[in-house]
Amino acid sequence: MAPPTVVFFPFWGAGHLxxxxxxxxxxxxxxxxxxSLTVLVMQxxxxxxRSEVAGHIRREEASGPGIRFHHLPAVEPPTDCVGVEEFISLFVELHADHVKAAISALTCPVAAVVLDLFGTTLLDxxxxxxVPAYVYFTANAASYALMLRLPALHEEVTVDFEDMESMVYxxxxxxxxxxxxxxxxxxxxNPNYTWFVYHCRRFMEADGVIINTASVLEQSVLAAIADGRCTHGVPAPTVYPVGPVLSLTMSSPAEQPHECVRWLDLQPPASVVLLCFGSGGFSTATQAHEIAHGLERSGHRFLWVLRGPPVAGTQQPLDANFGELLPEGFLxxxxxxxxxxxxxxxQKEILAHAAVxxxxxxxxxxxxxxxxxxxxxxxxxxxxxEQHFNAFTLVAYMGPAVAMEVDRKRNNFVDASELERAVKALMDSDSDDGRKAREKATDMKAACRKAVEEGGSSYYALGRLYEDIRKGAVRMSQ
Structure with missing residues (x-):
């Protein structure tokens, strides 16, 4: 008899999938x-x-057996959505009948379903x-704590959060x-806010929440969740901190190293600051000029991954046109x-390099x-x-970072002088803030690796998750 399967239902964004x-x-x-593992794939x-998801799946299928990918029928995307959260939530909801049919058609027992954090409509x-239902939370435990607290904050705070004058506890x-x-x-x-609160409320219905963090990184937050302090004493679903969950596959030794890596090979140890802003980050010419001036005045070595604005009506950044984005003579x-x-x-190969x-x-x-x-x-x-919240927790709570003033009202603009100050604070050997951030980062490197090793906290949490899912599979087979 085929082993029981766990059905994963991810959002297609690379950071989630x-x-x-x-x-x-x-x-x-x-x-x-x-x-076994069955992944339901939305188109x-x-x-x-679609092309990016297909590429990810091809690589996974080529890497070995163990995962079955089931492609769901296409649905007509919702229209007139105000933002990303509303669009994704409605798009997922439209797949409910297809998800139900796919799970019902499986020929092996279904031990559990694991939903993306934007997929709580499918708890129904x-x-x-x-079937037992778990949520996979791709952000940190602090963000999850905020989301558990948000439904009560919604009632307690009568103004928009952006208009509050006091701190939130x-x-x-x-x-x-x-x-x-x-x-x-x-x-x-904003409709996105309504959907955010909706998902926050429905997390409480899950059988458990799997979080991509390690307990050592966020001990006090995880303790507050476990004690019910984020939910007014009502027990929240069991949390499984199984991270860091990272795909650490690098280029094979037979491949030619990437040009960025070859350039780093020529730089002194720990001398280069990397600037990289994710798959959706880009710079306008105005902002790129500020970055260029700030880097030049900082005097530090840098590797800057610069992307240009997307074509109107799209979200994918374009390859940078240096002539349009950079100050004359900067290069x-x-x-x-x-x-x-x-x-x-x-990015991973660059961060792994000793020169960074x-x-x-x-x-x-x-x-x-x-x-x-x-x-x-x-x-x-x-x-x-949630990146502004991540920035707060990095600097004020976790510690392996130096703060920088980002003007949220000006589309997250940073002046050249502020970037220069922050880079110097991070990289200068005599900077007290930089020294503290470096020491904390070194400590967390060791802690993260220990957590996922056999006997570590995340290894233990993963084992606890497996045992709880296995119990569900036994129940389903009876």
Whole structure:
């Protein structure tokens, strides 16, 4: 008889899809073959996303057996959506009948369903099928604590969070300035806010929540969640901190090293600051000029992954046109100390390089985890989603980072002088802030690696998750 399967239902964004797949592969390995993995794949609404997802799946299928991919029928995307959270939530909801049919048609027992954090509408399908349902939370435990607390805050705070003058108190965290809240939460009149609160409420219905973090990184927050302090004493679903969940596959030794890596090979140890802003980050000419001036005046070596604005009506950044984006003469003046790369770059391979001593990052949680895994201190430059909240927790709570003033009201603009100050604070050998960030990053590198090793906290949490899923599989077979 085929082993019971765990059904994963991810959002197609790379930061969600790949993290869930990597978590699923870890669960498979931990089960010792007692479980299989079935991934339900939505057809993304754009050709670019469809191509990217297809590429990820081809690579996973080529890497070995163990995962079955089931492609769901296409649905007509919702229209007239105000923003990303509303669009994704409605798009997922439209797949409910297809998900139900796919799960019902499986010929092996279904031990559990693991939903993306934007997929809580499908908890109803899981209940109809009497299958245990878990949520995979791709952000950190602090963000999850905020989301658990948000339904009560919605009632307690009568104004928009962006209009609050006082701090917000979240159990396990320092006082939070409301200007650090995730973008969809700032305006209560926005449909994205309504969907955010909806998902926050429905997390409480899950059988458990799997979080891509390690307990050592966020001990006080995880303790507050477990104690019910984020939910007014009502027990929250069991949390499984199984991270860092990272895909650490590098180029094979037979391949020619990437040009960025070859350039880093020529630089002194810990001398280069990396600037990279994720798959959706880009710079306008005005902002790129500020970055260029700030880097040049800082005097530090740099590797800057520069992307240009997307075509109108799309979200995919374009390869940078240096003539349009950079100040005249900048490349010539900095050629001995800097490399500007105009396309996507292998961020993990760059962060792993001994020459990299700091990271100016958009602060996506996956990028933060990669930086911690390699012990690289950061300067957060948040752009969208929950990244402002990540920036707050990085600096004020976790510690492996130096703060930088980002003007949220000017589309997250940073002046050249502020970038210069932050880079110097991070990279100068006599900087007290930089020293503290480097020490904390080094400590967290060791802690992250220990957590996922046999006997570590995340290894234990993954084993606990497997045992709880296995019990569900036994129940389903009876």
């Amino acid at each position: 790949m993290s869930m797949l990597d978590a699923g592969k870890r669960l498979l390995a931990r089960s010792g073959g007692a479980l 993304p609404p754009t050709e670019n996303d 399908v899981c209940r109809e099928l009497d 979240l159990p396990g965290l320092p006082p939070v300035p409301p200007t650090s809240f995730p973008l969809p939460v700032m305006d209560k009149k 010539e003046r900095t050629k001995e100390k800097g490399l500007v790369w105009p396309r996507k770059a292998p 001593g700091g990271f100016v990052t958009h602060g996506g949680w996956n990028s933060i985890l990669e930086s911690l895994w390699y012990g690289v201190p950061m300067v957060p430059w948040p752009l969208y989603a």
